[in-house]
Amino acid sequence: MHKSKSISLNAPRAIIIGGGATGCGVARDLSMRGFKVTLIEFGDLGSGTSSRFHGMLQSGARYAVSDTEYAAECMRERLNIANTAPEVVEQTGGLFVTLPDDPEGFDDRFYTCCQEAGIPVKELPPEQVMGEEPNISRKVLRAFSVPDATIQPWGLVNLLADDIRRRGGEILTRHQVTDIDVTAGRVRGVTAIGQSGERRIEADVVINASGPWSARVASLVGETANIELGKGSILVFSHRMVSRAINRCRPPTSHDIIVPTGTISLFGTSSEVVDTPDTTHVRPEEIQELLKNAEPLIPNIRNYRAFRAWAGVRPLFRPQGWDSDKPLSRRHSVINHGDNGIDGFYTILGGSLTTHRSMAEDIGDRICQHFGLNESSKTADIPLSKSSKKSDWHPVGNYKNVEKTQNFGSPICECESVNKEDIVSLIESHGINHLHDFRRRSRVGFGPCQGTFCGSRVASLLAEYDSEYPSKNDLGKFWTERLKGSIFTSWGQQAKQLVLSDSIYRETLGIRLDKDILPVEDCR
């Protein structure tokens, strides 16, 4: 195999199914090892589980007691991401607090296990913590600081994708794999259908990295994947009511964490086993359960403005013979379907966004071994960032920029402080032509108004650049999609906001709800 940067003509060809953090991580790892990669994603990059969680970059402390070895892996990876992609990481720090209800003695074990896992843990006086975090309970008994952080999931996935493309890899979004070709016990390629039609792509190795959809993809070749689908729902509040990610100091279960991200906070996570990976509907009872369980940690939580709820489906690996009462490990697992006579087909399961890189390294090692290649992973050492400037992501970065440039003239999105120039540069440099793509790239429509004011402004800019832009349909889709997440939180101020938004879209603009995507069952 050639060691040049360009892809050799006889380079092994890999197809990765799934464009979340795992799939993108695997694609990057393999392209750095000289593979010619094609990544196929059913929806948009990072639109599944990768963006449907609380956005934490785990120090591993959460799993220190239950799985010290995995906790140590999280800590190593957390440091690595912060070094290689600082612009998508906010160094919030994390806290674990013991409240009167939490099991006695857990905190001592927690402290010891963090030390064993190599997680820098420090006990802080409760008075100090309650002083620094005025919104949390006044009943904190003990508190520990750990180096948790938060991450911009779409930022990470886009950095990985840009890097894959730079190395000559191909990324197909909005393409569904309909067939995996297996001939004479070997995988030969896949068939995918996209907007431009059906396409057959040849490959020497196919990696199923489709998270909760893994079992569905594996079934295309009659294979199974041992996953348990754990739906987790999250409630979003319009204030940054804590400055650090705060966990209850107890065995990790549900409803025990609040995470500040950007200008907002997320409380989560509920947990229930579901049948299908498409179940991202948050039921009213789940919202009540989240609120009830948040109150011991944040007593005044009902008086904060919740403006959205979402759910993601975790693809947890369930080893055979696992005791059903025991919580499933968060570790990942690689299935080599070659053991069942399908040479070159792999499935990667479990893990987390924090460990996406080490997961990719693990499967990359196995694949290289299979091909007899002596190429080791380089992802830990080569920065993901394009710029050499190392600055962390900052929640008020946009606002600071407005102050610096004194450009108050053309705000498009007041909630997230996005200007006309930001949108125009996305249109001109990335050819983005749908409101959803703008949202993921620029945070337009992420804030408390949920696209009430910015939707038509962005659509007007798009219409200015593209006379074929289907403004009525795109606005209808955008608004209906935003409503799907915010309708769950129609109380207090957000109920007013929803009525105002409805008045603007239907009465003033004349946009109707998009009937095709109306049901709360998600269409991703």
Add this chain to the structure above:
Amino acid sequence: MKTDVIIIGAELDGLIAATRLVEYGYTVRILAVGAGSLHYSSAGEHVLGFDSSEQMVKNPFEAIESLNSHHPYRRIGTSNVRLALEWFYKKNDGSNILSVSPAGLGIPVYRALPWQATFDDIKNKNATIVQFRNHGDFTAHLASNELNRAGYKVSVLEFEAPDVFSKNAALAKSFDRLEDPASFFLGLKESLSDETEVLLFAAVMGFKDHQRIMNEAEKIIGIPCREVSTLPPSIPGMRLDDDLTSNLKQQKVSIHSGVKIIEHRSNGSHCIAVTDDIGRSYEASIFIVSTGGVLMGGLDIDSHGNVHETSLGLEVYQSEPLSAVSVDTSLHALHMAGVETDNELRPLKGYRNVCVTGRSLSHWNPAQESSCEGVCISTGWVAAETAHNQLMGMKNG
């Protein structure tokens, strides 16, 4: 000092009730937290634009029968709706026309506001929409894109506004202050293509001097000039609000702003007085609740999903469940919540000398029906009639 009537809230319906009541010669006091939702509305004259199956309505009066039987229009009856709208709009032919929205789509209105752009204005004509630079609350390119794809001929002219302001209210006031409107419109005319036959502006062309500015524009440019509504705040809504409140003030109606009602006194069957959040008490014979529903805080929804009426603690209708069956049903439930009343707009359960109007009423959906102004005007008018009858009754015995 006791007045005949106290109106809680300064919504369109409250202002209409007050206007009607001073015509009868009653003393009226308006107690409001702040300005009403006219500042948010597109302030077209929406009476009934869509029926319950979302089909566009040609004749609003004929479509009233298709609405749910508790709908405010059904409660007060079509004949009262006709009387109220004739009184306010001086029009009774019962037909809708299509106004042009800032997204280039058609919105059915009962009557066009003065200078409001309609599809008749641009049909078979070359139209130009003026986009003032940096005016983010107006979307000329969006409108022209949609209209062109629908077969109309519309282009956009980017032009400097008379002042650097980029917000609706400031822009409107800059037109009021414009010392030499003639030379401004002359400059605009020079930038226009000769083919332009009709000119569309954002609805920010003057606030108090709107008529003068638009007359001047048409005179100088020499073609019809029209206005298209904007994102909120709505200048046409503010103009209407200003017209109504100025007239009421002239009629010696006291309008108290910044007053939040937190308590009331009753004798069991009747409300006697209301008290505000700094302890001032106001007495009246009749109380009209015009508090703007969920949008304006007249109805509050708690985190358990229960709806409360915030001024007098009236019982509220709400459909179960309020949230998350599907987007449209949940959104519909938000609008449908409100106070249920008899045909004279008195709450089914509660005080006999109270009327409820507008967005605080149950069983209607202004966004889906496009019926906001029609319901507000007609329920405000009926509440005034109910108050009049009751006050006459008290006087006579």
